[in-house]
Amino acid sequence: GHYIFIGWNERTRQLIRLMAEKFPDTPIVVIDRTEKKILYEDYPVHFIHGDASDEHILLKANIKEAAKVLITANTSKAEKHADSFTILSILTIRGTNKDIPIVAEILSKTYVENALRAGASTIIRSNDFLSTLLFHELSHQVASTPFEDILEILKRKQFSHMPVTKELEHRSFLEASNLLMLQGYLLLGIIRENQYKIHPPADYILQKGDILLAFVSWQRKEI
Amino acid sequence: GHYIFIGWNERTRQLIRLMAEKFPDTPIVVIDRTEKKILYEDYPVHFIHGDASDEHILLKANIKEAAKVLITANTSKAEKHADSFTILSILTIRGTNKDIPIVAEILSKTYVENALRAGASTIIRSNDFLSTLLFHELSHQVASTPFEDILEILKRKQFSHMPVTKELEHRSFLEASNLLMLQGYLLLGIIRENQYKIHPPADYILQKGDILLAFVSWQRKEI
Ligand SMILES: [Ca+2]
Numbered sequence A, B: 001g002h003y004i005f006i007g008w009n010e011r012t013r014q015l016i017r018l019m020a021e022k023f024p025d026t027p028i029v030v031i032d033r034t035e036k037k038i039l040y041e042d043y044p045v046h047f048i049h050g051d052a053s054d055e056h057i058l059l060k061a062n063i064k065e066a067a068k069v070l071i072t073a074n075t076s077k078a079e080k081h082a083d084s085f086t087i088l089s090i091l092t093i094r095g096t097n098k099d100i101p102i103v104a105e106i107l108s109k110t111y112v113e114n115a116l117r118a119g120a121s122t123i124i125r126s127n128d129f130l131s132t133l134l135f136h137e138l139s140h141q142v143a144s145t146p147f148e149d150i151l152e153i154l155k156r157k158q159f160s161h162m163p164v165t166k167e168l169e170h171r172s173f174l175e176a177s178n179l180l181m182l183q184g185y186l187l188l189g190i191i192r193e194n195q196y197k198i199h200p201p202a203d204y205i206l207q208k209g210d211i212l213l214a215f216v217s218w219q220r221k222e223i
C-alpha cells in the first residue's frame, strides 16, 4: 500500500528524500491545502491540493487502500489552529479507514489527549523533542556533540523492543549485553512496567516480563 | 554567567522549564521582537522586548557577561526570513562577544554555511532531525516506539566523547564495552577520522585516535 503525507513543508520534503532513497518502491501521496502544486521532477510523489479533513479529498488519495498516514503540523499557523486541523483530519481518516496507522505531529501538549481520542496511533510531540535536544546542547557536562550524535545514530540504527528471553532472565545487564552483542544487538536498557531504565548498573538483574531496548541495524529482519 | 534565549515559542518555554528544574541557579534572559511581555510567575526569566540583531538590545541583555546564547527559529515566518534574522543576530552577537558559545537553530540547509561563517558555534538543523525521526516512526522494521525511546534516553542520559585510552587500544568493541560498563559508561560506538561507527561488530578492534561515544548519567563529573 501507499503512504499518505498530509502537509507540505521542509520536514515532509526531507522525509520524501529519505523514503525515495531507502524505500523507493513505496508510493507516496501528498495532500496540502495551501500549496497549489509541486514539481514532480523534484519529488516523486502524487500531489493532491485540498483539505485533508474533508472525506472527499481523502478518498481521492485512496485512503481505504493506504498503508500509513502521516500528518505534520502546519507550523506557520498558531499552534492551537495547527493542532485542531490535525485532530479533525485524524477523525476523518479514522472514519474512512479504521485500521490504518496514523502518525500525527502535535505542537501543544494540551492537544495530545484529543489526538489520541480521535484515533491517532502515534503522536510525535516535536516541541518536546526539540526542547530536550536544545537542553542537551546547552547543558552537556562532558565533551560531546549531542545533535550530531543522535542524528548519526538515527541514520544508522533502529531501535528494537523485544521481550526478555528465558536464556536472559536472571542475568545481569552486563551478561545480557555480552550475549546480545554476539547476536547483533546493542543493549541500551530495559522497559519494566512501562518505566524506562536506560543504561542501568552492570549488576542490574533482568527479570521475566522485561522488554529489552536495543539498537539493531536497518538491514536486520524482524525477529 | 547567564544564558540568553532569542525567540519566545513553545520550544524555549519547554526548555526554560527543563532548565528551571535541573539548573535553577542559571539566570535566563529572553529576547523576542514580537512578544510585548511574558508572565514572570510562569517563567522565571528576565524578558526584553526587542530585535536581537540590534546591538543595543544585546547590550541590554548584558551579552558581554553572558555564558551562552541560544537562537531559536521563528517558525511562523517563511524559512528564509527566519534564517536570515538568525544569521544577522549571530553576526551582531559575535561582534559584541567573540568567545561566547552560540547555539542556533537553522530551518533550511542552504543557510547552514552562512550561519557558521557568521560565527555560530553549533547549528541545530531541526528539520533534519524531525524528518529523520518521522522516517523512523514510519519505517521501523522491528517492534519499537522510536519517538518515545529517544525522548526517554535524552531525559536520562547524556552523550560523552572521550579519546580511546591506552588500556582500550587494540581491544575489541565487546571487550571495551565490558570494561567501560564497569566504569559507568555504555559504549555506543566510535568516531574514527570524523566518521561515526555506531554499534560496530563485537570483534571490531579499537585503535589509537578513536573517539569513544558513550552514554553517561547526568550526575557524573567530567572525566
Ligand atoms: Ca494540509
Ligand SMILES: [Ca+2]
Pocket: B006, B007, B008, B031, B032, B033, B034, B050, B051, B052
Ligand atoms: Ca526575536
